[in-house]
Every structure is written in structure tokens, then in C-alpha cells.
Amino acid sequence: MKAFRAAVEAGDFAALGDLLADDVVFRSPVAFKPYEGRPIVAAILRGVGRVFTDFRYVRELADDDGRGSALVFETVVDGVSVNGIDLIRTNDTGLISELTVMVRPLSASNALATAMAAQFDQIVAEASGATS
Incomplete structure (x- = not known):
């Protein structure tokens, strides 16, 4: 979790791909269906970095087994204040196997959904290797 947190706090969203398991599952706060696999999840995280x-992270909670944590964050998307939490679970090799993001309030979810929808074509292109 330390490497994930450090990369996000440094704004180095491109580095997050190296921390993801090949079969990582990402649950978005604005999409019903989870995204699966390193290419699409890494591209989504880069998109998040653009919006x-x-x-800033404001709090961190860890599971007793050391494989899970919750990182509470605050950010802004298109002028809207967002409060959220990253729920992270790692596999036996220490790579992120599950990432669930939740945000509040509703205005923040709506702003995030709109901003990420504008990123969608680029995310899909990045995930398919069309751009870097």
C-alpha cells in the first residue's frame, strides 16, 4: 500500500500499473460493472490522475493481515469537492488484486462520472495499447 499511496500522492498515476496484478478487479464509484485486468485498470487510474x-490522503486504515487497507482521500473534480475512500486488497505476491473506490456526496459522484466519461475514449485507447 505504501507504494500505491506514494505514487498517487506524487501524482505519478502512470506508475500504478506496475503495482497491479494481471487479474486485478476495479470497482468504480460511478459504474455498476467491475473492470478486470491490468491494462484497463491502469488506463482508468491514469484517467483519474487527469481529472x-x-x-490528498487524510487517513489510512489497515487490515490485521496486512493485505488490505482503506485510504481516505479528499480531492476536487471540476470545482466540486470530493470525499472518498480507496479500498485496496493485495494478493500473495503483494500486487493489488482488488481496488474499490467510493465517493461522496452525490454532487461529487456526478462530477466524477461526467469527468471520467470525457476520458473514456482515451482510456479505451490506452488499454488497447493504441496510445501511451
């Missing part, structure tokens, strides 16, 4: 501003 978040003034991002």
Missing part, C-alpha cells in the same frame, strides 16, 4: 486536482 483529480488538489488530491
